[in-house]
Amino acid sequence: MTSDDRLIYLDYAATTPVDPRVIETMSALSGEGADFANPSAVHAAGRRSGTHVARAATQLASLLNTQPDRFVWTSGATESNNLAILGAARHRQHRGKHLITMLTEHKAVIDVFRELERQGFDVTWLNPDASGVLDVADLEAAIRDDTQLVSIMHVNNETGAQQDIERIAECCLEHDVLLHVDAAQSVGKLPIDLSSLPVDLVSMTAHKLYGPKGVGALYIADKPDVHIEPVMFGGGQQRRLRPGTLAVPLIAGFGQAAEIASGRLEDDLEYLGTLRSRLWNGIRDIPGVQLNGDLSTSYPGLLNVSVDDIEGESLLLALEPLCVATGSACNSHNQDPSYVLRALGRSDSEAQSAIRFSLGRPSSKSDIDFAISQYQNAVARLRAMAPERAA
């Protein structure tokens, strides 16, 4: 993406621009004369608004190959994660208070589990291997008689590491443990078939797949044993699981974004993979550059690299007008080394110098070539300015 102020945006894992067709859909539902009514109202205007919500659920269900009535609309993945984890843990706590997650989860999962620890739950924190992937044998070994919930993200937001959700789900099913998946980085980007994948709860958000900010969803599997408690109160909407007037334009936009993603998912993956290879090939020979993750198994739209003896914050500023991230965007003003990369075994200085390039549909070859040149120049400039380390 190049605009008049010459910003080159390669931070699509943080958020994406809204597709123009999505903007059109949302605009048509926002003004006077549009279907602006509360979709929970029983009058004719409310019912008309309700059709847009129903259509969005069908579009999202089609993307994920599931039933439209399995979604609870939320404000985004953070809320979906809170609802899933708090809701499931509290609902099942009479059976046991042991929960399992990973050290490399997003803060929107980590902090929920920390809160549950404060409330007396016992959490096992699993470590991935050096490429960020969980060994399912480690999960199986951690499951106890009192384990009630496992939460594992599909694609890591910092490294792109992809978990084997199918095997993780089979393991959880075998042990009668609920599985929640934070799929904020994979819905609309990777093929997901919920009709065959035995997961119980899936968090997602619209703004990572060219939809609007402020809307997400939680998928709840249609199984007798999958129930959650609400974490918000105030109305009967959405089976009392998430009260509040539905944001019809945002939900319709989410649905439209899901439909667009359905039609181009494979093409997007191939294109992003080509761009990432070009980027990696352009910087891999810089002395001291180290890949964080495994290109053969990670999501192709993301490349995370560290470089020896470079201060990360200065690198980020020297890369401007390239817009990239150190660690996750939610953490971009915190200069502590990434806890995700530390969990992968990287040193403080390796983690601190890490840059995440995340590519998207608007990314072009010229964007990548600019990124390569900018990265090479920034590293050379900062190295030339740095004193030798004392022996």
Add this chain to the structure above:
Amino acid sequence: MIGDPYSERVRALFDAPVHAGVLEGAPMVTVDDQGVRVQLSADIGDGSITAMRFLAWGCPHVIAAAESVCAGCEGRAVVDLETFVVAELMQSLPVPVEKSGRIIVIEDAVRSLGATLRKNPTSD
């Protein structure tokens, strides 16, 4: 936090650190502390700093501060270096309070350079 963590002055100093480098053969000190490495070298004449250069490994505020210090020290009396303080610089850049320890490393480096120059005004 939302917003630009760097002032225009910090950005300008970081983008064009004209005092980055080493004065070959000149007295030099290196301080490595607080996760920051700063190296200063200076030429003197008639008891004053005629040229000063830095190398720095640190955040943009450290690099900007080092550049500003070198520019500000040129023309000053060597004896002033040993009482140098960064308080005014920290306000003028400005430097966030959580980074003040890193900037004090530069103060230490300037004072150390002053002591070195007093004892040994030319490099051997």
